[in-house]
Amino acid sequence: MKKGNLIYGIRAIIEAIEAAKPINKIYLQRGLSGDLFKELEQHIRRKGLSSSYVPVDKLNKLTTNKHQGAIASISPVAFQDFEATAEKILTSTEKPLFLILDGITDVRNFGAIIRTAECTGVHLIIVSKNGAAPINDDTIKTSAGAAFNIPIAKVDHIKDALFYLQASEVKIVAATEKAPMDIYQVDLTNPLAIIMGSEDRGINPSVLNLVSEKTKLPLLGSIASLNVSVACGVFLYEVVRQRMG
Template sequence: MEKKSQVYGLRAIIEAVEAGQAIQKVYLQKGLKGTLAQELESLLRKENISTSYVPVEKLNRLSKNNHQGAIANISPVSFSDFETMVEKVVQEKKEPFFLLLDGVTDVRNFGAIIRTAECCGVDGIVIPKQGSAPVTDDTVKTSAGAAFSVPIAKIGHLKDAIFYLQSNGINIVAATEKSKDDLFDLDVSGPCAIVMGAEDTGISPSILKAADKRAKIPLMGKIGSLNVSVACGVFLYEVVRQRLN
């Protein structure tokens, strides 16, 4: 279900956070004082919600309403609880199939990835709360509506997601050009979670270390890497190919 995209006002944002609204980011006026402002800041830190401190002029551009020095962007889709999502899939599916995104920040790449994930039968997408592309109207449009179909969960630390998935018998396969193994030589037919990294820096070292397997896509040309959404499509469809065979 599509939601309103913005909440403004200190008390309104506090109530939205406490009600479990999928808040992408909060813009707070620099130098904002008062008990209510302190309560909101404390709540945003507790919930690990992305926050930017900006001049009042920017807030005025973002909203013509009486924002009281605070504006929150709301996701157009609802996020799933990570553990609940995994437990449901593990109970219902013989070969769970997840996708983890480590630092993918471009909303259109994210949308394209969601679309491909839906086409490949991915059971759920996991992203960290900080440093990920938000689910905006552009994301939904680029996903061709798949953002409403594929469960998406946010988690504080992606490593926690990896350890939880591993404890449920799911192999973690990291996409990295630094691997000596080609994707097409790797067995990814069983329960697995594919990890894709940031557009520029790839997967962070700690996530790579935690993965069960690492694989690269063989490249025949002069350019050293693929766009992340294209690379993700190659990895996901290799899982599909192996399962069909």
């Protein structure tokens, strides 16, 4: 984590929140109290920002400056407003393609997915505000700079995005090894959103219950699953193949 991507000090972080800076995560010193610290906690809860309470040693490793028990990691990429961006895409694009990432936590997987999404014409990537990999220097590097070229939006809950897109007649297709059919049996030529799950647990069961189609990739070897960034690439290029055909 580079120093240029950090804001430290309680008041400075409050001002960054009020200025709507693209904050990845806020680290708070465990056991700290005080009026200003409580005010920061209120801002974090109100905005639904990702945060964690850590020992002071963790904060001291992030910076040698006086941090007052609070350090924020800032994203080098500004996140888009989901509804405003989705509405613009839906009204201006005949066959929009959305990519929803449910719990991708590895920054290099995230970067690789962003790179493939940009190459395959994805119009918007959607992630959750909590529990998702941050956009940091490693993400940018792995994406080969594609993170600067494709809109990325954060939502409070993945379900919020699903409900909105379904109301806009967007087909929701989930990638899961428990699916009854493979990706090559599904029509991907209409307005579409593809959901990819986390590296360890896949897509949240409550999210799976809301999708239009569940589909998988055929696996012919002895390994039970593919890396999520590789699987995402196969899914997205099947969309390209069907739409070009």
